[in-house]
Amino acid sequence: EHSISRNETLRSESLFIRAQKTTPGGVNSPVRAFRSVGGTPRFITRAEGPYFWDADGKRYIDYIGSWGPAIVGHAHPDVVKAVQLAAANGLSFGAPTEGEIEIAEELCKLVPSLEQVRLVSSGTEATMSALRLARGATGRDKIVKFEGCYHGHADSLLVKAGSGLLTFGNPTSAGVPEDFVKHTLVLDYNNVPQLEDAFASMGDTIACVIVEPVAGNMNLIRATPEFLTRMRELCTEHGAVLIFDEVMCGFRVGLGGAQEMYNITPDLTALGKVIGGGLPVAAFGGKAELMQKMAPIGPVYQAGTLSGNPVAVAAGMTTLKLVQEPGFYERLGAQGEKLVAGLTKAAKEAGIAFCGDSVGGMFGFYFSEQVPSTYAQMMAGDKNRFNAFFHGMLDEGVYFAPAMFEAGFVSIAHDDAVIEETIAAARKVFARIA
Numbered sequence: 001e002h003s004i005s006r007n008e009t010l011r012s013e014s015l016f017i018r019a020q021k022t023t024p025g026g027v028n029s030p031v032r033a034f035r036s037v038g039g040t041p042r043f044i045t046r047a048e049g050p051y052f053w054d055a056d057g058k059r060y061i062d063y064i065g066s067w068g069p070a071i072v073g074h075a076h077p078d079v080v081k082a083v084q085l086a087a088a089n090g091l092s093f094g095a096p097t098e099g100e101i102e103i104a105e106e107l108c109k110l111v112p113s114l115e116q117v118r119l120v121s122s123g124t125e126a127t128m129s130a131l132r133l134a135r136g137a138t139g140r141d142k143i144v145k146f147e148g149c150y151h152g153h154a155d156s157l158l159v160k161a162g163s164g165l166l167t168f169g170n171p172t173s174a175g176v177p178e179d180f181v182k183h184t185l186v187l188d189y190n191n192v193p194q195l196e197d198a199f200a201s202m203g204d205t206i207a208c209v210i211v212e213p214v215a216g217n218m219n220l221i222r223a224t225p226e227f228l229t230r231m232r233e234l235c236t237e238h239g240a241v242l243i244f245d246e247v248m249c250g251f252r253v254g255l256g257g258a259q260e261m262y263n264i265t266p267d268l269t270a271l272g273k274v275i276g277g278g279l280p281v282a283a284f285g286g287k288a289e290l291m292q293k294m295a296p297i298g299p300v301y302q303a304g305t306l307s308g309n310p311v312a313v314a315a316g317m318t319t320l321k322l323v324q325e326p327g328f329y330e331r332l333g334a335q336g337e338k339l340v341a342g343l344t345k346a347a348k349e350a351g352i353a354f355c356g357d358s359v360g361g362m363f364g365f366y367f368s369e370q371v372p373s374t375y376a377q378m379m380a381g382d383k384n385r386f387n388a389f390f391h392g393m394l395d396e397g398v399y400f401a402p403a404m405f406e407a408g409f410v411s412i413a414h415d416d417a418v419i420e421e422t423i424a425a426a427r428k429v430f431a432r433i434a
């Protein structure tokens with residue numbers, strides 16, 4: 001039972017009622033609906049830097065950042081200007097542009113394993129297409145994924161997935177044919193012996209292994225270096241394609257993504273979120289030899305009316321320039337660490353079991369004694385405590401992800417004053433919920 005004054009959410013409440021008439025559940029992506037935490041989702045009217053404002057005029061410190069893209073802060077003037085300039089030249093052509101070459105060159109320069117990329121409009125398309133390419137290139141059907149990893153909503157990948165599916169207690173979606181699911185082998189994250197067993201028994205039928213190398217859809221869970229190293233070795237030995245889904249962790253944990261941090265070279269990489277700077281750009285890419293199998297030169301088909309959209313590419317390219325400013329990731333990582341350290345200290349003072357972790361600009365916090373390294377440990381966290389904390393913080397004007405199963409994000413606009421304001425609010429809320 002939380003103490004939101006009704007006046008504070010009147011406009012959002014009436015918008016939510018109205019939205020539910022024409023949109024299933026009132027939202028266009030499930031986690032936005034607050035189903036896990038209860039209460040009224042806030043309807044947002046504008047955002048700037050580390051803040052957004054809702055329809056009732058209340059300001060929040062935002063730790064979602066559009067679920068990843070807003071790494072330079074909301075409405076960064078350079079990004080807004082680039083979008084305005086691009087828009088004035090036409091919104092979409094359906095013919096190639098120089099901007100698409102520039103962003104492809106930038107991605108290949110910055111992400112170690114990329115030799116060629118194809119632009120798409122969502123992370124879902126990126127992973128779905130990478131999967132098709134892996135199957136097309138190997139002539140095999142079986143894929144391996146890990147419980148709690150979310151790779152977008154392609155049929156083959158909506159099996160024991162994370163993020164919103166965990167909220168609804170239904171990690172495998174209805175509407176996914178049994179005939180598809182039988183090709184998806186789901187293993188435990190960070191379980192090396194299980195992965196070895198799977199390859200020993202069926203390695204030569206596995207098209208690919210897809211993994212979030214830093215998992216952000218079952219709260220935040222780091223892969224152990226052994227897990228990824230062994231995965232790379234086994235894929236190489238058995239001729240399976242290794243796909244890193246860096247839609248979330250790419251340009252988030254560091255400039256070269258998780259693959260640079262762990263020093264592991266995947267065969268294919270999926271990117272999204274940050275590379276569009278808040279507009280719809282995603283990509284998949286990797287070894288040229290593999291990418292050459294894509295249409296129009298190869299047999300694996302994939303296409304998109306709005307792929308490489310000039311306005312979206314302008315936002316993405318400008319964002320990619322901004323994250324290359326000297327010291328960007330050092331500062332971003334430091335802010336993430338300060339936040340987690342401050343929250344942990346405040347919880348301790350209130351006698352609450354709590355811990356946290358961060359990798360670059362991604363963070364997680366857990367109502368448990370120990371940072372989880374497995375899905376099962378993460379699921380054992382205290383969900384009621386999380387929900388009480390979430391609503392308490394919302395009352396105080398701090399917006400964390402509305403479910404225990406999501407990672408959080410800081411932007412470069414989350415300066416020390418913003419972090420300190422957050423920690424001061426947390427101190428009050430922890431005392432209340434202890």
Ligand code: PMP
Pocket residue numbers: 067121122123124125127150151152153212216217245246247248249272273282
């Ligand atoms: N992969 C990962 C790791 C993600 O976090 C997400 C989105 N949260 C996706 C894929 C799907 O991306 P999109 O929502 O843009 O389709």
